[in-house]
Amino acid sequence: MTTDRPTKVHQGRNVKRFREMLGLKQEALAAELGEDWNQKRVSMLEAKEEIEADLLSQVAKALKVPEAAIQNFDEQAAVNYFNTFNDNSINQGAVGSNNFSCNFNPIDKIVELFEENKKLYIEKLEMLERLLQAEKEKNELLKGK
Helix, strand or coil, rough: CCCCCCCCCCCHHHHHHHHHHHCHHHHHHHHHHCCCHHHHHHHHHHHHHCCCHHHHHHHHHHHCCCCHHHHHCCCHHHHHHHHHHHHHHHHHHHHCCCCCCCCCHHHHHHHHHHHHHHHHHHHHHHHHHHHHHHHHHHHHHHHHC
């Protein structure tokens, strides 16, 4: 569902999202921001729709994210982007771009391998029979002396 009107990015909510993605509690972010910060002040910051530029810069440094990420991250746009990406890849994979073509029959290859192994096994048996026969002849010669 798309609309022509741009959605307003809630910067405070974005601060909260990034903080949570980083696994930080509000108290930890407050400690990163300085001694005049506390959990309640961070909570009030996260409630603000728009954050002043200098404060935004300070928060971005504390979270180690670009300022633009906090200013521009739109969850709905990201969800739509990834859904579109996933929908296209699923559709293309199932319908459009499944162009795999095998230029040999895998069953025939398995049969060939089986026949080759059988041939090698027979050759090995024949060689063992010849060795056994040679051993028998050797033993007969030794007994005759």
